[in-house]
Amino acid sequence: MRIDCPLCGPRDRREFYYQGEAVALARPDPEAGDAAWENYVHLRENPTGERRDLWHHEGGCGAWLVVTRNTTTHEVFKVELATDVKRSMA
Amino acid sequence: MRFSGLRVLRQGLTGNKGWTPHWRDPEPKAEYDAIIIGGGGHGLSTAYYLAKEHGMTNIAVLEKGYLGGGNVGRNTTIVRANYFLPGNSEFYSHSLKLWEGLEQDLNYNVMHSQRGVINLFHSDGQRDAFARRGNAMINQGDDAELLDVAGVRRLLPYLDFENARFPIYGGLLHRRGGTARHDAVAWGYARGADQRGVDLIQQCEVTGIDIENGKVTGVQTTRGAIKAKKVGIVVAGRSGQVAAMAGMRLPIESHVLQAFVSEGLKPVIDHVVSFGMGHFYISQSDKGGLVFGGDLDFYASYASRGNMPMMEHVMEAGMTLMPMIGKSKVLRSWGGIMDMTPDGSPIIDKTETDGLFIDCGWCYGGFKAVPGSGFSFAHLMATGNHHAPAAKFRLDRFSTGKGLMDEEGTGAQHNLH
Numbered sequence: 001m002r003i004d005c006p007l008c009g010p011r012d013r014r015e016f017y018y019q020g021e022a023v024a025l026a027r028p029d030p031e032a033g034d035a036a037w038e039n040y041v042h043l044r045e046n047p048t049g050e051r052r053d054l055w056h057h058e059g060g061c062g063a064w065l066v067v068t069r070n071t072t073t074h075e076v077f078k079v080e081l082a083t084d085v086k087r088s089m090a
Numbered sequence: 091m092r093f094s095g096l097r098v099l100r101q102g103l104t105g106n107k108g109w110t111p112h113w114r115d116p117e118p119k120a121e122y123d124a125i126i127i128g129g130g131g132h133g134l135s136t137a138y139y140l141a142k143e144h145g146m147t148n149i150a151v152l153e154k155g156y157l158g159g160g161n162v163g164r165n166t167t168i169v170r171a172n173y174f175l176p177g178n179s180e181f182y183s184h185s186l187k188l189w190e191g192l193e194q195d196l197n198y199n200v201m202h203s204q205r206g207v208i209n210l211f212h213s214d215g216q217r218d219a220f221a222r223r224g225n226a227m228i229n230q231g232d233d234a235e236l237l238d239v240a241g242v243r244r245l246l247p248y249l250d251f252e253n254a255r256f257p258i259y260g261g262l263l264h265r266r267g268g269t270a271r272h273d274a275v276a277w278g279y280a281r282g283a284d285q286r287g288v289d290l291i292q293q294c295e296v297t298g299i300d301i302e303n304g305k306v307t308g309v310q311t312t313r314g315a316i317k318a319k320k321v322g323i324v325v326a327g328r329s330g331q332v333a334a335m336a337g338m339r340l341p342i343e344s345h346v347l348q349a350f351v352s353e354g355l356k357p358v359i360d361h362v363v364s365f366g367m368g369h370f371y372i373s374q375s376d377k378g379g380l381v382f383g384g385d386l387d388f389y390a391s392y393a394s395r396g397n398m399p400m401m402e403h404v405m406e407a408g409m410t411l412m413p414m415i416g417k418s419k420v421l422r423s424w425g426g427i428m429d430m431t432p433d434g435s436p437i438i439d440k441t442e443t444d445g446l447f448i449d450c451g452w453c454y455g456g457f458k459a460v461p462g463s464g465f466s467f468a469h470l471m472a473t474g475n476h477h478a479p480a481a482k483f484r485l486d487r488f489s490t491g492k493g494l495m496d497e498e499g500t501g502a503q504h505n506l507h
Contacts, residue, residue, distance in 0.1 A: 001389075001397050014399045018389040020343065020505045034489065042341040042432055042488040044504065046330030048392045071344075072392045 004079050007061045015059030021045065022052040022066050025086055048072050054082065092197055112277060113157075113284035118291050121317035122150045124471060125309055126324055127296050127332060129153025131162030131272075132449055132456065133324040134279035134290075135464025136471070138196075141286035143465070144472035149288050150318075152311060154295035158276025161326050161426045165457045166349050166383050168362050168373065170207045170267035171232045174223045177482030177495045178435055179230045184479040185462025186232065186266060192461060198278030200270050201376060207267030207362040208237070208245065210411075212256040216367075220262040227264065235263040246363060248414050256367050256410065267362060269373055275460055299335040299446070306336075306445040322447045322471050327392065327427025329450035336443055340450065341432055341488045343504050345386045346425040347454045348396035350404065352418040354378030368407030372415075380415060382408060386428065386454065388505065396425040428454050432488055434507035435495035438467050438476075439485040447471050448485065453507060 001013040021044055028036040045051070049072055055065045064082035069075060091110055101108050124140065126133045129151045140146040153159075171186035173179045193200055211220050217236075224234035235241075239251065242261045251258045284290055291313070298310035299321065308317035325332045327344045355378050364371040372382035384404035387396045401423065409416050431437065431451035436459070438449045449467040452459060466480035487493040488502065500506040 012399070013397060018505060021390070038489040039339070042504075043339040044330065044341070044343050045339065046343050046390070048331065051390065053390065071390055074391065074393050074397070
């Protein structure tokens, strides 16, 4: 599996740390309540097919990346800088 | 039909023409007292114990593929009870006791071999941790022996004891641990359940779960609707998809775990050897193949196959520990879909829907749990009460933070186990 880092180009999966589903992009408000936080911290969609993960390019530029990929084929559709994704959500 | 030595002999001399199918292939009925979704090890053992221990014989197991075609048919077959934390400790202890009587109970040869599991350690700190684990196992009523380096040498003379990075200081020996023939476990439970009247329905995929006024009323399948007041979800890596049919989200992320088998060799590795520092473990099958594996690939996946980085890591760890295996050739590798919970421990619990139960989150350790999980889940489904050895496998422990069972001590967070 190769991930095409927007800053470094296509790199081997070994250079990246996998953080998990990209839930951190939509962190609940501190006062959002137990259910919202349970949903954020523990509960997962866990889809087959397309999903968005957070990966850290720890063996490269150090950027946090949002990787859109297919969990049944390991195909990587899109790699974006997490900062860009977060800004576009604002 | 009962198996016996005499029968095997007689059949062998008369052309093996008298064997009959192990189970029927029934059409689904319109209604059952209970339905088990998932015909893997845990689902089949649940059905078996529902029938045997609780007299529930009007039940069905629904399997979308074929019986035992998932993780129970593609694991590294290790059976052990060397857990540390309360909650896990009593559960795996109970499961191992069931293993020890399983072949007689099922009248089926599951080739359970208590050849001993040895966990190696490589520092004083690790020795202390394993001594503590061993004491916990003994307190639980199971067996554990702390071996010094000479003790390990006697059993495993082929290891690289003087390795510069991981010199071997000793090991924790769990003599009652070992291996079993994984497919036979699924087949034995399937046969036992079928003999007690359970309908094992293959090629029957559940496509929906019917719920009315907070109560489960049945399931929709590719072979029609089936009614039942009790439904158990036992679908391992696919738990997220099936739970979603009931409007639930689970604390589970499915990951891929790879394993490998070498060509058949003469007997050389007599035990199950685990090299935790290198994330490597190995045993030898009765057919002669070296069966070994390592850690997760560490990204969410349903691909049933892994990638090269973990494959290389496992091979390197194997060569570090026992360089002698380097000349054997890898025959095949595969990846299984692991239902990983945040704390690395399983879930056997009711859900918010009345009559709907779930057994999942076995992470990469489900095989050894097959008898215990089925026994405890059957108890819960039949009586509505948690079975004592599995009483701590609660679904709500993540939301409350109470009773988390994090054996590795890394934190109850996705991607850490």
